[in-house]
Every structure is written in structure tokens, then in C-alpha cells.
Amino acid sequence: MKTPSIQLVLLFFVAVIGCVSTAFAQTPVWTRYEQGFTSSKDYENPIYNVKNFSVRFTSPSGRTKNINGFWDGVRNWKVRIAPDETGSWTWETLCSDTTNTGLHRQKGTFQVSANTSKHDIYQHGSIIRPRGSYHLTHADGTPFFWTACTAWNGTLKSTEAEWDTYLAQRAQNGYSVIQFVTTQWRGGDKNSRGEVAIEGSGKIKINPSFFQHLDGKVDKINEYGLVAAPVLLWALPTFQGRELSPGYYLPEEEAILLARYMVARYGGNQVIWILGGDGKYTDQYEQRWKSIGRGVFGDEHGNARPPGVVAQHPGGGSWIGEVYANEPWLDIVGYQSGHNRSDRAVNFMTKGPVARMWDKLPARALINMEPVYEETSPNIKAIDIRNASYWSILNAPTAGITYGAYGLWPWLRKGEDILNHASKGEGMSRWDESIKLPGSLQVGYLARFMKQLEWWNLKPAPDLLVAQPGDKQANHFVSVSRTDDGNTLVAYLPTSTPIQLYNPSNTTYSAQWFNPVSNQTTAGKVQTSKGVLTATPPAGGEDWVLVLKK
Incomplete structure (x- = not known):
């Protein structure tokens, strides 16, 4: 041998x-x-x-x-x-x-x-919406505060270095979710390699190379501890007579096929699905989108529901809460308050259907997924971003908020302009400047501040306010919310003026004032007389958040 x-x-x-x-x-x-x-x-x-x-x-x-x-x-x-x-x-x-x-x-x-990562998505698990709740949690029950940024074109246009810079800054600044587009659409006709996701407007063909490029961008979002929120079917109607968004022009069967393909492809990532983007989902479109939602996330095709939380993102100044109240596949009732600070937009957030109807419908997370964008116009300032953000999280059960900037969502670089939108010229910030704008940073302050509280128990309590300044001037609206046990009360004052609240039992509270611009908290004093509590903000400051604790 x-x-x-x-x-x-x-x-x-x-x-x-x-x-x-x-x-x-x-x-x-x-x-x-x-x-x-x-x-x-x-x-x-x-x-x-x-x-x-x-x-x-x-x-x-x-x-x-x-x-x-x-x-x-x-x-x-x-x-x-x-x-x-x-x-x-x-x-x-x-x-x-x-x-x-x-x-x-x-x-x-x-x-x-076991997972050795320190990121919450790997320590506490995927995002879910517990049945009967108005907020999201991780799989182990840890509350999850939605703080999103709209980088619609970021996954399509960014270089690897740009994407790293962006995600690192968002994670460091307290954001938790990145909203982005997954196919060609009105605002982005191809990716940085000149590829499109699909070909055809009837029977379609998938382009795997496009999605292989997207894979790396989605993986990076999770790598930084952030949750990916892909819009599967952008649904904005025609622009100048052209059909540019797959969610609008694809037949129902093809829309379902495309969305199911992407859900299968990214279901192993830490994601929250946004079924449609910027679309009309009621009236003549209602049955179409209910069928698509059921076809992708229901059991219309004999398959079990795919994992993940599902949201819908309507067009400006609209919401779908009442029409979709009994759709079991919908976890987040997204709404869009619009890109201006008009009285109409303010009243939509403060006195509109979300504020009026939240407790009359089945419990779901209610999130303003596209409030006013910073630098939409020269008169939109950081104060407008803060107003919209705090009004949105306190005029419904608190769940979260989204930030956007006009130069960020299209991922503009020097010398570029927005595709298929009105030109804003070179005066506005580019994507890398937008992430450093005051409102951008202050939304991060908001997120960190709210996480110090039992925010998931906060519900609107407008009846506690003795007089509502917003009845006389829309943008002076004061939002009041309190926890279910009544031990904590939060109020947002868009102007630096005293607030009066009913306190019939003369309960003793400790007070803190949070400055949403400086990101600082100071102790405050309250006075109670004849069942009315009065609190006066510190000197200086544009707007304030008051926290009262028994």
C-alpha cells in the first residue's frame, strides 16, 4: 500500500x-x-x-x-x-x-x-405594529419612534461615498428611517448607471441589474442601524400629459407583480413598506389600490402575508384613514400636510381629519410622512419645520414624523436641477448642504427629546387648554397631549407666550421647558389658582415644548 x-x-x-x-x-x-x-x-x-x-x-x-x-x-x-x-x-x-x-x-x-451589533434593529428585532396600538415597536416590544428622512432619489443617484456620508449623518443626528424610491418615477427616470427597474407599461420585464445596484444601497441603510422604507409603487398622476410613475400607469396585475417582486427581494432586510407614493387612493382609485394592497400584502393569491409593517403615502393635503379603516394589510395611516405654511396646511394638521377622527377609527399609527420641506420656497424657515413636526406628533397619538428638504429629495448636486418639477435654480442647498440645515438638525433634536418620555402613551388632550390661540391665528395653534395615566403632559407653544391649562383638582406638577432650537432643557415653574394652571416660557426663544409631570 x-x-x-x-x-x-x-x-x-x-x-x-x-x-x-x-x-x-x-x-x-x-x-x-x-x-x-x-x-x-x-x-x-x-x-x-x-x-x-x-x-x-x-x-x-x-x-x-x-x-x-x-x-x-x-x-x-x-x-x-x-x-x-x-x-x-x-x-x-x-x-x-x-x-x-x-x-x-x-x-x-x-x-x-446571537447578534453582537449595538444597533436597535439587531438587538430588539424587526419593526411591528402590535394589534390595537397607535405606535410601532420592535419585535421584543421596545417602542420605535419613526424619525424619517425623504431621500427619494438617494438610492438611485448617490455614489457609494455620498450614500455613506448621508447615512452616517442621519444616524448620528437621531433619525431612524430612510424613505426612498425603488424604480424609475417622475423625479428620477433612471439610476446612476443609466438603468431602469422595469420595461413595458402593460406586460413588464424586470431588470435584475437595476435591483442588484439597489441592493447595496438598502443594505447600507441597515448597516447604519436605520430602517429602510421603500416606496414600491410611486403613484403620482401624469405630469404634462406624460405617464411617469409605475404605480399610476401599470395595470393592476402588473403593479402587484412588481411590488411582490420587491417585497420578496428586500424582505430579508429591516424594512417598513410604503405601498404607494404621492398618489390618489380614494374615489375612482379606491378599489384599484385596495386590490393592490390585498394582492401584495394580503392573501388574495393564496400566500401568507409577507413580513413587515405597511404604510400608504397619499398626495398633498390628504389622508385615507376613513376609507381604508378596515383594510387589514395597512399598519400606518400616512398623510401629507403639504409643502407650504398656509392657513389651509396648518389647519389640516391641527384641526383636520387626523385630529378629529383618530379615536373614531381602528387603532393604527398615524404619521405625517411628508410635511413642509425646508427651502421649498424662500419664506419656508426652520420654524415652519418645527411647527409642522410638533403639531403632527401631538395632534394624534404620538408615533413619529418625517423630514424633507427641497434639495435633498432629488439628490441635487451643483449644476443640477429637479427633473419634471419647477426649477428652483442654484439658490437652494444641494443634498449635502440640506442635511445640515437648521430644521434638519432640529428634527433630530425632537426625536431624542421625545425618547426621554413615555411618548408611546401620549394622546391628544386639547380640552385641557383654557383658550386656543390657534382659533384666532392658525400658526399660533397650541398642541396639548398627555399620557394614558395622566402623569405626564406635553404641550407645544409655537410662540413664546404663557399657557393656561385646566387643573380642577389643583394637582402639583413639576415643569420643564425644552428649547427645540438650542436642544436644551431648563426647569420651570407653574402656578395654579382656582383650578387653572399657568406656565410661562423662559425669556428668549421662538417656540417651546412644555413637559409637566405629577
């Missing part, structure tokens, strides 16, 4: 070590696990030819999850999941084309380990 050569022995050990390292490779819990597959067949148009390709995952505790896979070009298929348990997982594929041996009845296992 011949003695094996040293070279053969070394090769054997290399092979064994390789197998062992592969077998014991582990995915940290709450991070994306990806499994690739090779189809045994070519398809002319895979999203139509393969009606279903899904993977049944079984967790260590025996729970099962059915997750849709997706086509990634040529014969490549993938599935992605964010596992929520540590231990050994198993999976098995199912394909509607049962003769495809590469996609049907494949089986495997993988290991999930």
Missing part, C-alpha cells in the same frame, strides 16, 4: 476544513440570510412563467414561515429572510413548475447565532 503524499494529505485537510467552515457558518439573528438556487430551465419572462417560487422555513422552535423567492437574472433565483430565532433552521422549496429540479423540493439547513 502506497503512503499518501504530503500534498494529497494537505489537500484533504483543506477540503475538510472548508466543509467544516461552511457547515458551521452562522447568520446573526435579525440580519439577512440569503440562499441561492440555479434553475434547471430558462424562462422567457420568469415573473410570469413561474407563478410561485417559495421557501418554507422552519425555526428552531418549530414555527414555519413561507417566504417568496425571486428571480435574479439568467438562471439565478434567491430567497431572503431575517431569522428571528437563534439555533438551527431548516428550509424546503416549492415551485409551481414542479419539473424544475433546481427550484422544486430543494432542502437545506443553516445556523443562526
